[in-house]
Amino acid sequence: MKVNIAIRIAVRYLFAKKSQNIINVISWISVTGVLVGAMGLLVVLSVFNGLHGLIGSLYGSFDPDLKIEAVRGKVFQTDSIDYASLVSMDGVAHITGVVEDHTLFRFGQRQVPGQIMGVDDAFNKVSGIDSIIVEGAFRLRNKDIYEGTIGFALADQLSLRLNFVTPLMLYTPERTKRINPARPDQAFKTSYIQPSGIFMVNQLEYDANYALIHIDKAREILDYPASTVSWLGVKVANPSDVESVKKSISELLGEPYRVRNREEQHETFFKMMAVERLMAYIILSFILLIAIFNVIGTLSMLIFEKRQSISTLRSMGAQRQLIHRIFLIEGWIISLAGAAAGLLLGAALVWLQQTYGLIRFQGGGNFIVEAYPVLLRWQDVVTVFLTVSITGFVAAWYPVRVIVRRYYAELQNK
Structure with a gap:
C-alpha cells in the first residue's frame, strides 16, 4: 500500500508544473543523458555481435561444426x-x-x-x-x-x-x-x-x-x-x-x-573479441554512470522544490521512510524513462542498419561486406536495462537519503 502511494506521489511530483522552469529543463536533460548512454551501449554491443557473426560465418565456410x-x-x-x-x-x-x-x-x-x-x-x-x-x-x-x-x-x-x-x-x-x-x-x-x-x-x-x-x-x-x-x-x-x-x-x-x-577451434581470436566487447561495455557503462549522476542534481532541485510538500506530508503523519521512498522512486523513474527511450531508439537504429545498411564502409567494395554488420540480441537489451536500472537506483538512493533526512530534521527542529 505504501509503495503504491509513493509511486503515485512520485509520478505526480515529476510531471507536475514546477515553480522554476529550469527544473523541468534539467529533468529533461537528465533523461536525455541516460537515453544517449543506453542507446550508445546497445548499439556498440550490437556492432560487436555483428562482427562476431561475420567472422564466425567466414570460418564456418571452411571449418567443420x-x-x-x-x-x-x-x-x-x-x-x-x-x-x-x-x-x-x-x-x-x-x-x-x-x-x-x-x-x-x-x-x-x-x-x-x-x-x-x-x-x-x-x-x-x-x-x-x-x-x-x-x-x-x-x-x-x-x-x-x-x-x-x-x-x-x-x-x-x-x-x-x-x-x-x-x-x-x-x-x-x-x-x-x-x-x-x-x-x-x-x-x-x-x-x-x-x-x-x-x-x-x-x-x-x-x-x-x-x-x-x-x-x-x-x-x-x-x-x-x-x-x-x-x-x-x-x-x-x-x-x-x-x-x-x-x-x-x-x-x-x-x-x-x-x-x-x-569458437574453440579459434579460441584465441574469439577470446580476444570477448575481451574487447567486455572492455567496451565497461567503458560505456562508466560514461552511462556519469550521465546517470546528473539525476543527483535533478533530485536535489526537485526535493528543494517540494520542501513545502514534505512539511505537509509530515504534518499528515507521513514517516521519513515514505518521503524517502517517494523521491527515490522519482529519481529511478528518470533513469528508467531514459533507459526505455534509449533502448527503443537504439533498437530502431540497429534495425535500420541491418535492413538498409545506412552506414557503409568507404573503399568502393573492397571489403567483405558493404555496410557495418550489426546484430541485435535480446540478452543485450536486458543487460543494458539492468545496468541502467541498478546504477540509477544506486545513484538516487544515497543523495535522496541524505537530503530527505536533512530536511526532515530541519522540520523537526522548527
Missing part, C-alpha cells in the same frame, strides 16, 4: 576409435577425415612454404568449401590425375593461374628418414598436383597457407597408412544441437581425444 583431434600426437588411426558408432550417432550428418602437414610449394621460379590439407570426398559436405570457390572448381581428382584447390593469397604469391598447364610442385620432408647434412635435398619427397580451383575464406591464415588435395595423395606424400587422420570433421544435422552432439562424441571417444566447436 566439430573437430575431433588426438590430445597427444599429430595423427591418430580411425581404427583406434569406435568409428561405426560415431558415424551412426544421432545428430551427426557427415564425417570427413583430414590429413595435414607442412610442405614447400613451388610454381615456376617461385617458392612459398605452406600446408597441404588432404581431404576426402565428404569434405564439401562438412564444410562450405563450394561457396568460397572464386575460380575453377573444388575437384580433388580427375581420372588418374590428382588435383588440388589453392588458397587465393597462396596462389597470388606463387603467380599461379588455372589456365597454366604447369603443375604445382610439392616438396615435403621425408617423415621416416634422417636428414643428411651433406645432402639436405634428399630429405624431401617431391610430388605434384594439377590446380583445379582457388578458394578465398578472407582469412590469411587459410588463404595464404593451405592447398586442399585428396587424402590418398596426402597419405602417400607423408607416408601414412590408409586409416591415418590428423583430425575428423563432423557436420551436425541441426546447428542448435552442436553442444549436445559434442558432449555425446566426447563421452564416446573418452579422454584421449578432444572435441572442439568452431
Whole structure:
C-alpha cells in the first residue's frame, strides 16, 4: 500500500508544473543523458555481435561444426576409435577425415612454404568449401590425375593461374628418414598436383597457407597408412544441437581425444573479441554512470522544490521512510524513462542498419561486406536495462537519503 502511494506521489511530483522552469529543463536533460548512454551501449554491443557473426560465418565456410583431434600426437588411426558408432550417432550428418602437414610449394621460379590439407570426398559436405570457390572448381581428382584447390593469397604469391598447364610442385620432408647434412635435398619427397580451383575464406591464415588435395595423395606424400587422420570433421544435422552432439562424441571417444566447436577451434581470436566487447561495455557503462549522476542534481532541485510538500506530508503523519521512498522512486523513474527511450531508439537504429545498411564502409567494395554488420540480441537489451536500472537506483538512493533526512530534521527542529 505504501509503495503504491509513493509511486503515485512520485509520478505526480515529476510531471507536475514546477515553480522554476529550469527544473523541468534539467529533468529533461537528465533523461536525455541516460537515453544517449543506453542507446550508445546497445548499439556498440550490437556492432560487436555483428562482427562476431561475420567472422564466425567466414570460418564456418571452411571449418567443420566439430573437430575431433588426438590430445597427444599429430595423427591418430580411425581404427583406434569406435568409428561405426560415431558415424551412426544421432545428430551427426557427415564425417570427413583430414590429413595435414607442412610442405614447400613451388610454381615456376617461385617458392612459398605452406600446408597441404588432404581431404576426402565428404569434405564439401562438412564444410562450405563450394561457396568460397572464386575460380575453377573444388575437384580433388580427375581420372588418374590428382588435383588440388589453392588458397587465393597462396596462389597470388606463387603467380599461379588455372589456365597454366604447369603443375604445382610439392616438396615435403621425408617423415621416416634422417636428414643428411651433406645432402639436405634428399630429405624431401617431391610430388605434384594439377590446380583445379582457388578458394578465398578472407582469412590469411587459410588463404595464404593451405592447398586442399585428396587424402590418398596426402597419405602417400607423408607416408601414412590408409586409416591415418590428423583430425575428423563432423557436420551436425541441426546447428542448435552442436553442444549436445559434442558432449555425446566426447563421452564416446573418452579422454584421449578432444572435441572442439568452431569458437574453440579459434579460441584465441574469439577470446580476444570477448575481451574487447567486455572492455567496451565497461567503458560505456562508466560514461552511462556519469550521465546517470546528473539525476543527483535533478533530485536535489526537485526535493528543494517540494520542501513545502514534505512539511505537509509530515504534518499528515507521513514517516521519513515514505518521503524517502517517494523521491527515490522519482529519481529511478528518470533513469528508467531514459533507459526505455534509449533502448527503443537504439533498437530502431540497429534495425535500420541491418535492413538498409545506412552506414557503409568507404573503399568502393573492397571489403567483405558493404555496410557495418550489426546484430541485435535480446540478452543485450536486458543487460543494458539492468545496468541502467541498478546504477540509477544506486545513484538516487544515497543523495535522496541524505537530503530527505536533512530536511526532515530541519522540520523537526522548527
